[in-house]
Amino acid sequence: xxxxxxxxxxxxxxxxxxxxxxxxxxxxxxxxxxxxxxxxxxxxxxxxxxxxxxxxxxxxxxxxxxxxxxxxxxxxxxxxxxxxxxxxxxxxxxxxxxxxxxxxxxxxxxxxxxxxxxxxxxxxxxxxxxxxxxxxxxxxxxxxxxxxxxxxxxxxxxxxxxxxxxxxxxxxxxxxxxxxxxxxxxxxxxxxxxxxxxxxxxxxxxxxxxxxxxxxxxxxxxxxxxxxxxxxxxxxxxxxxxxxxxxxxxxxxxxxxxxxxxxxxxxxxxxxxxxxxxxxxxxxxxxxxxxxxxxxxxxxxxxxxxxxxxxxxxxxxxxxxxxxxxxx
Amino acid sequence: xxxxxxxxxxxxxxxxxxxxxxxxxxxxxxxxxxxxxxxxxxxxxxxxxxxxxxxxxxxxxxxxxxxxxxxxxxxxxxxxxxxxxxxxxxxxxxxxxxxxxxxxxxxxxxxxxxxxxxxxxxxxxxxxxxxxxxxxxxxxxxxxxxxxxxxxxxxxxxxxxxxxxxxxxxxx
Numbered sequence: 001x002x003x004x005x006x007x008x009x010x011x012x013x014x015x016x017x018x019x020x021x022x023x024x025x026x027x028x029x030x031x032x033x034x035x036x037x038x039x040x041x042x043x044x045x046x047x048x049x050x051x052x053x054x055x056x057x058x059x060x061x062x063x064x065x066x067x068x069x070x071x072x073x074x075x076x077x078x079x080x081x082x083x084x085x086x087x088x089x090x091x092x093x094x095x096x097x098x099x100x101x102x103x104x105x106x107x108x109x110x111x112x113x114x115x116x117x118x119x120x121x122x123x124x125x126x127x128x129x130x131x132x133x134x135x136x137x138x139x140x141x142x143x144x145x146x147x148x149x150x151x152x153x154x155x156x157x158x159x160x161x162x163x164x165x166x167x168x169x170x171x172x173x174x175x176x177x178x179x180x181x182x183x184x185x186x187x188x189x190x191x192x193x194x195x196x197x198x199x200x201x202x203x204x205x206x207x208x209x210x211x212x213x214x215x216x217x218x219x220x221x222x223x224x225x226x227x228x229x230x231x232x233x234x235x236x237x238x239x240x241x242x243x244x245x246x247x248x249x250x251x252x253x254x255x256x257x258x259x260x261x262x263x264x265x266x267x268x269x270x271x272x273x274x275x276x277x278x279x280x281x282x283x284x285x286x287x288x289x290x291x292x293x294x295x296x297x298x299x300x301x302x303x304x305x306x307x308x309x310x311x312x313x314x315x316x317x318x319x320x321x322x323x324x325x326x327x328x
Numbered sequence: 329x330x331x332x333x334x335x336x337x338x339x340x341x342x343x344x345x346x347x348x349x350x351x352x353x354x355x356x357x358x359x360x361x362x363x364x365x366x367x368x369x370x371x372x373x374x375x376x377x378x379x380x381x382x383x384x385x386x387x388x389x390x391x392x393x394x395x396x397x398x399x400x401x402x403x404x405x406x407x408x409x410x411x412x413x414x415x416x417x418x419x420x421x422x423x424x425x426x427x428x429x430x431x432x433x434x435x436x437x438x439x440x441x442x443x444x445x446x447x448x449x450x451x452x453x454x455x456x457x458x459x460x461x462x463x464x465x466x467x468x469x470x471x472x473x474x475x476x477x478x479x480x481x482x483x484x485x486x487x488x489x490x491x492x493x494x495x496x497x498x499x500x
Contacts (some may be wrong), residue, residue: 213396214392220387221388
């Protein structure tokens, strides 16, 4: 297993996932199928989470293939720019999908503005993802390039999209260079505020389920969840910016990759909570009522994973680049 | 600026040297980890109580949140302990940096506010929920401001110091 392998393993999920999500979303308009719409929103949220490690592994894969004969840096740069643009649109689609799911929960269906926004953003994301896939394929598969050209050429649509894509090296440099060290400090300040918000609000729900401050009824306590998602959103954006600013600090770092794994497990844990009926049973609990064992297990693993993410994050700095996954 | 000789003495001590130089995962970064865990407990629990007073999750009964003050004090205890240890590892670095005193001031203000919310809003069990919120609103706003200030100043410490250890000046 190396980064190129990992990237190839992951990179079809964001592309096919957004297409599947958009398909389900479009079909849900016919016959007003609410379950299907909810399903499509869940797919978007899950794909948004999976897109993060896919994007990260691309940096490692890049370092591996860069020196190979027949690999042109221009093709890599184009793919990276396309990937950065799709990443932000995918994360925005995921965030909108989570807002939609919250509205489904609160008022039984997503608001009209949310449906339009998800439709718009997922359509754009599908287009950008297709381009990311194509430009990625061009790097190692000259047989699929338009004519047998060796230089990057763009069609009409391609050149329009390209105008909006960041130039990867310049983007990283500007993140790093802007404000000197202050930009880094500002990002980390936000990352820590997001951490306190996320752990505080999600932790409150977890410890109540485990039996602490049992006088709190669960349904109103659950109203803090959007604030947990705001904290998570702040931390995904600031975390990705920190990575893009200096990928070499993270790419060979075992603590960083374990942190990403713990983050994915946290997503799975949330899915187990909300999609298996456990949440529906817990939500009805009033003051003084005890949660079932299944809910307690999920709350405990949520707390454990939260502190695992925090611990691994703290150890990114001292562990440095002791991981050489990509060098074999 | 002359740096007091005392900092040097502390830095020469066995504990301080070990924390700075140890290759063990239980060295400096382990203490820093617990400082961050303490932060998440202290600020996290404060944020929940403040946000509730300010109208988030308005259907949630306020009184049982009194239990959260226990978590805050636990977080504060962890952070005072780990903070003193971190200060022992790098006394010159922290105490020659003005931002460090800004951080301590924010924490003092935040903890005072936290104690005032506890005493004026939660201690009197006969208060109605509406009365609790009326009393707590201003304090809850300032509490959030002070904690954000404390986190900001704390994070800035690693970007703003001018001495790493005694006699070791860092150009900025």
